Amino acid sequence: MLDANLKTQLQAYLEKLVQPIELVASLDDGEKSRELGALLEQIAALSPKITLAHRDDADTRKPSFAINRVGSDIGVRFAGIPMGHEFTSLVLALLQVGGHPSRESQELIEQVRNLDGDYRFETYFSLSCQNCPDVVQALNLMSVLNPRIQHVAIDGALFQDEVEARQVMSVPTVYLNGEVFDQGRMSLEQIVAKLDTGAVTRAAEQIRGKAPFDVLVVGGGPAGAAAAIYAARKGIRTGIAAERFGGQVLDTMAIENFISVSHTEGPKLAAALEQHVRDYEVDIMNLQRASKLVPAGADGLIEVQLENGASLKSRSVVLSTGARWRQMGVPGEAEYRNKGVAYCPHCDGPLFKGKRVAVIGGGNSGVEAAIDLAGIVSHVTLIEFDGQLRADEVLQRKLRSLPNVEVIVSALSTEVLGDGQKVTGLVYTDRVGGDSHRIELEGIFVQIGLLPNTEWLKGTVELSPRGEIIIDDRGQTSVPGVFAAGDATTVPYKQIVIAMGAGSTAALSAFDHLIRSSAPAEQVRVSAAA
Template identity: 80%
Template sequence: MLEADLKAQLKGYLARAVRPIHIVASLDDGPKSAELRGLLDDLAEASDRITLDLNGTDARRPSFALTSPGHDISLRFAGLPMGHEFTSLVLALLQVGGHPSKAAQETLEQVAALDGDYLFETYYSLSCQNCPDVVQALNLAAVLNPRIRHVAIDGALFQAEVEAREIMSVPTVFLNGEKFDQGRMTLEQIVAKLDTGAAKREAGRIAGKAPFEVLVVGGGPAGAAAAIYAARKGIRTGVAAERFGGQVLDTMAIENFISVKETEGPKLAAALEQHVREYDVDIMNLQRGTRLVPAGDDGLVEVQLENGASLRARTVVLATGARWRQMNVPGEDQYRNKGVAYCPHCDGPLFKGKRVAVIGGGNSGVEAAIDLAGIVAHVTLIEFDAQLRADEVLQRKLRSLPNVRIVTSAQTTEVLGDGSRVNGLVYRDRVGGDDHRVELEGVFVQIGLLPNTEWLKGTVELSPRGEIVVDARGQTSVPGVFAAGDATTVPYKQIVIAMGEGSKAALSAFDHLIRHSAPAQQAAAA
C-alpha cells in the first residue's frame, strides 16, 4: 500500500511511541477494505508496538479503531485516511502510543477536565486542507479524556450518510447525533464551545496583562513576520489573533513562495506559528478586536477585544488580513454550507457527479473550475466582466475541458433552493438584460477578498475599499499604529509581500519606540 520511502519515514515516526497500540479493523469484501487491509499491514510492519485485529464488528466498513491496552481510548477512522488525513493517522498512532502532544499545556488540561459524555463524528474529504485540524483536535481529545469518543468519516466513501445527514460542506462535526459545527476548528475553539466558562476566564487573564511594546493584531503571514522582527529586538511583544495562519489556512497549493518550490497553506501556517513560538512572544489565540483607542496621556494604544478584555501597547501593528468576499444576493446566506461553498478543494468531492457553478473569472475562479471539472458532471463559470481575468495559461486549460461552460458579462442575482439545499441560480445578461436560470446543486464563490477592518472605521483612515491607508513605512493615520498585509492599501495581495510588509511595520514600530522618550518601564507600570 505504502511506498518504500514512506514506510521508512513511518517507521521512524512510530519509534517515538512508548506504549502498545492496538488496531481493530472492521472490513468487508469490497475493494476499499482490501486497500485498508494493505495500509494496516504496513502500519503493523512499521512498529513492533502495533498489534492488528481483523475481527472488528463496527457497522461502518471499512473502518478501524485505535486504542492502547489499559487505556480507555475511543478513536476510529471510517475509510482510508490518506491524502491530507495521512498526517492525522500518524499523529493518532503516536498519541495513542503515548507520545505527548505539542498543544499548550493549559489546553490539554482543559480537555482532560471536561465533564460529560461526548461522541463526535467528523465528516471529511481527502482533498480538504481544513479537515485535518478538526480531525486531529478531536482525536487528541479522545486520547486525553476517556469520556470523549471520536469517529473520523470519509464523506466520499460513506455517501449514504452524507445524503441522509444533508452534509454539503466539510469538515462537518456532529456531537451526540446533533450538528455541532462546520469548517476549520482548532482544539482551543472546540474546548471554548464545550467549556462555557473558558472565555470569561481567558478575558480575565488577558485583562491582567502588562502593556506591550509592540502588539500585533492578526496571525497571518504579515502578523507572524511582524512578531518575529519585533521579538528579535528584545522588546515585549504580543500577538492577538482570531486564528493563527489567517487566510493561508484556506490556501491549497503555494508554488510562488520564493525558495520553496511547492507547499500547502496549512503546512506553511504551522511553520509560521512554530517560528513565532521560538521567540518570547505572548500569543493570544481566539481573540477578535472590536475597537482601537488611540494613545492618550499615558502613551498607550488600547485594543478592545470581543470577549470584553482590553490590551494596551506603546505601538500596534494591524495585520488583520482579509476574508472571502460574498456575492450578497438573496439565497447566499440561506444556503451557505447547503450548496453554497467557498473552498472547492474542501467541498468539491461532495459534489461528485453533480452540476455546479463557479462565480468569478480571476485566477482563483478559473483554477476552481478546472479542479471541479475533474470531479463534477458539469461546471458553469460565471464572470461579471466581458472577459475572464485569469492568466492565459489557465484560460487555455479551462477552455479545453468538455464539461465546462463559460458565461461572461453576467451578474449573479439569486441563489435558488428547495429550503434545504441549492437547486439553481439566476444570472442577468449584462448586455441584453435577460435573466437566465441554471439548474445545479452547488455554487462556489471565488470573487476576491474583503479586508477585516470594519472594527477600525472612525479611528483609522480607510480607503473606499475598506483597506487601511498606510505610507511607505506602514504608518497609519494614528500615531504609533502601523499596518501590514492584505488589510492595507499595499497592492498585490501575496504571501511574500505580506511577510515583507509585516517585517517593515515591525521595524517602523521599533523606530517609533526609540524616537519617543517614554521608557518601557514606565509603560509597564502604567
C-alpha cells in the same frame, strides 16, 4: 498503499510508541476494504507494539478501523482510508494512542481532561481538504486524553449515502451526539472553548492583567507573524493577538510562488510561521478578535478592545487583520451557505461528485476552481461579471480544453435558489441583453476575491473606499503610533511574500517610532502603578 520511503519514515515514527496498540478492522468485500486491509497489515508489520484484529460488528461503518490502546478505553476510529491530507492524522493517532505525548500546552491538555460530560464526535472530511486535518487531529487527541470523549473521522466521499442523508455539503462538518456541532476549520483551543463555557471569561481575566506592550500586533497571518518576529528581535515587549494564527493562508491549498520554496501548502506554512514566532519572547494570544481601536491618550498608550470584554494596551500597534472571502451578497447566499454554497473547492469539491455546480468568478482562483472541479463533478458553469475572463492565459487554455465546462461572461448573479435544505439553482442577469436566466445545479463555489477585515476600525483609522487601511511607504496609518501591513491595507498586490515584507516594514517603523518617543512600556506600567 505505502511505498518503501513512506514505510521507512513511518517505522521511524513508530519507534516512539510507548504502549502497545491494537488496530481493529471492520471490513466488507469491497475494493476499499481490501485497500484498507492491506494498509493496516503494512502498518502492523512495522512495529512489534502493534497488533491487527478483525471485528465484524453489524452496526459499524465499513470499511473502518479503530486504534485502541491495549488494556484501556482509549482509542480513535477512522471510517475510510486516511491517506492524502489525513495521513498525518493517522500517524499522530497511532503515536498518541500509543502513549507518545502531545506538544499541546499542559494547560490546554488539563482543560480537555477536566471536561465533564459524555461527548460522541463524528467528523466528515475529504482527502483533498487542507482544513480537515486540524479538526480531525484535535478531536482525536481529545479522545486520547479523556475516555469520555469518542471520535470517528469519516471520509465523506466514501460514505456518500450518509452524506446525502445528513445533507453534509461542506467539510469538515462535525456532529456531537448526533447533532451538528460546527463546520469549517477549528483548532483544539476553539473546540475546547466551545465546550468549556468558562474558558472565554478566564481568558479575558488573564488578558486584563497583562502589562502594556511596546509593540502589539493584531492579526496572525504572514504580515502579523513577520511583524512580531521583527519587533521581538529588537528586544522590546511584543504581543500578538490573533483570531486564528495563520489567517487566510490556512485556506490556501498550494503555494508555488513563495520565493526559495518551490511548493508548500497553506496549513504547513501557517504552522511554520507560528513556530517561528514562538522561538522568540512573544506573548501569543490566540482566539482573540479585536472590536475597537482607541488612539493614545495622556498615558501614551494605544488601546485595543477585544470582543470578550478585555483590552490590551501598547505604545505602538501593527494592524495585520488580513482579509476573508468576498461574498456575492445576493438573496439565498447566506441561507444556503454550507448547504451548497461553498468557498473552498479543494475542501468541498468531493462532496459534489457527479453533480452540476457553478463557479462564480473568472480570475485565477475561479478558473483554477473550475478546472479542479471539472475532474470531480458532472458539469461546471463558470460565471464572470466582466466581459472576459481575467485569469492567466495558461489557465484559460486549460479551462477551454475541458469538455464539461461552460463559461458565461457579462453575467450578474442575482439569487441563489434552494428547496429549504439545499441549493437547487442560480439566477443571473445577462448584462448585455438584460435577460434573466436560471441554471439548475446543486453547488455554487464563490471565488470573487477578498474583503479586508477592517469594519472594527471605521471612524478611527482612515480607510479607502474599498475598506482598506490607508498606509504610506513605511506602513504608517492616519493614527500616530499605529502601523498596518498585509491584505487589510492599500498595498496593491495581495501576496504572501509581499505581506511578510510589509509586516517587517511596519515593525521596523514601529520601533523607529518608539525610539523617538518616551519611556518603554515596562516603565510606563511601573509609573502608572506608582
